[in-house]
Amino acid sequence: MKSGLYIAAAMIVAGLLANIVLGDPGYVALRFAGRLIEMSAVTFVLVLAAAYFAVRLLIRIFTARRSWKTAQEARRQERARRSFAQGILELSEGNWETAENTLTRHVREAESPAAHYLTAARAADLQGASDRRDEWLARALEVSGDRRAPALIMQAEVLLKHKQMQAALATLEQLEATKEQNARGLLLLARVYRQTGDWQKLQALEPRLRSTRGITAAMVDETVAQVHLDRLQEAGSKCDLTELRAAWKETSKSLARHPEIVVAYARASMACGDHEAAEAALRDCINKQWNESAVLAYGELETDQPLKTLDRAEAWLPEHSDDAALLFTCAQLATRAELYGKARSFLETSIAIRPRLEAYQLLANLMDQLGERERSLKALNDALAFAVGRKANLPKIRARRFQERRLTDRRRS
Known part of the structure; x- marks a missing residue:
């Protein structure tokens, strides 16, 4: 319809011009x-x-060869783009061998050959073909030019996957030297330091981790937490109070709020004989964030004023009266305060709510020391049944029938 209107308008204009001419x-x-x-x-x-x-015709004649080359190059790049897209789909489908072949078929014609080589290396790694994987990674590094970070990061990931820590560390240090380090590379470097136990280098790296865009505080805490735990536990095992205090002081504020870190510090302080510092850290942690591990650790305290420590633990009971862990902790503290009746009551209530072997053991020891042997044996039998998962299915032995059988057996012999 529009074409017809255009033709009609052109004919009218041509007619008018013809009359004028x-x-x-x-x-x-x-x-x-x-x-x-x-x-x-x-x-x-x-x-x-x-x-x-x-003039237009002459220009086209003179530029025909260049235009033909440009068109050919565009067709080759389009073919490479289609090959890359197809390879990605095949890789996602699990056709790793096919994907590897597809990705490398037109790699010389690709606009970004490094992307083809890196994806092919991933496909080879999924097949367990380490030789081909390393070859593709090497080629990716060759064609990367000034942008070597993607190839180096993938190489480090592959090496970490196969537990080759030193090789991965060398690769990541090479990345550091290129000044192309990014969030992913820093996280991998921190992971290597953590797994090799090099907490000093990890601690030096922590400020960079926290200041790098794309790395959240939670990710940093998760990465460095184990190193701080190891350091606190090592100081506790050596009973080195000076080293423990230094390690605790160097722990970041965000990590010092984690219950597992606080519990590790508290237990290390107890090992070093500083129960007061352990009590203060655990009490502060429990008041801010209720945590069962911290509550149980509180029961291990041996302070100079056990009654005061027990009072502080009992202050949590109104809000947590049905917490078996808190009741067990109160029982331990009551035992140290020599309030045995209260300790027994706490233990029986704790076991009734949620049995635990430690509670049975403490109850058995308490009853034994108080001279109640039968109650002590019953607690041990209950603990054994709890550990096994059921009580022994033994029929009742009638004493008279048992004695008669014993007499009969003796006569026959």
Whole structure:
């Protein structure tokens, strides 16, 4: 419809121009190189149009070879892009061998050959073909130019996956030297330091981790937590109070709020004989964030004022009266305060809510020391049944029948 309207409008305009030209065709005179060239305006317009098309034709003839090369290059790059997309789909489907072949088929024609080589290396690694994987990674590094970070990071990931820590560390140090380090590379470097136990380098790396965009505080805490735990536990095992205090002081505020870190510090302090510091850290942690591990650790305290420690633990009971861990902790503290009746009550209530072997053991020891042997044996039997998961299915032995059988057996012998 639109084409017809355009044709009709063109015919009308052409008719109007024809009438004007026929009435007065115009006159054009040009003087060139001492000669006068005369022609009508219509002829002049036709000559200009012919000259324009002739110049266009000459330009196309002279640039035909370059245009042909450009078109060929565009077709090759398009083929490579399609090959890359197909390879990604095959890799996602689990066709790793096919994907590897597809990704490397047109890699020389690709606009970014490093992407093809890196994805092919992933496909080879999934097949367990380490030789081909290393070859593709090496080629990716060759063609990466100034941007070597993607290839180095993938190489480090692969090495970490196969527990080759020193090789991964060398790769990541090479990445550091290129000044292309990013969030992923820093996290991998921190992971290597953590797994090799090099807490000093990890601690030096921590400020960079916290200041790097793309790395959250939770990710940093998770990465460095184990190193701080190891350091606190090591100080506790050596009973080195000076080293313990230094390690606790160097622990970041965000990590010092984690219950597992606080519990590790508290137990290390107890091992070093500083129960007061352990009590203060555990009490502060429990008041801010209720945690069963911290509550149980509180029961291990042996402070100079056991009654005061027990009072502090009992202050949590109104809000946590049904907490078996807190009741067990109160029982331990009551035992140290020599309040044995209260300790027994706490233990029996704790076991009734949620049995635990430690509670049975403490109850058995308490009853034994109080001279209640039967109650002590019952607690041990209950503990054994709890550990096994059921009581022994033994029929009741009738004493008279048992004695009669023993007499009969003796007579026969």
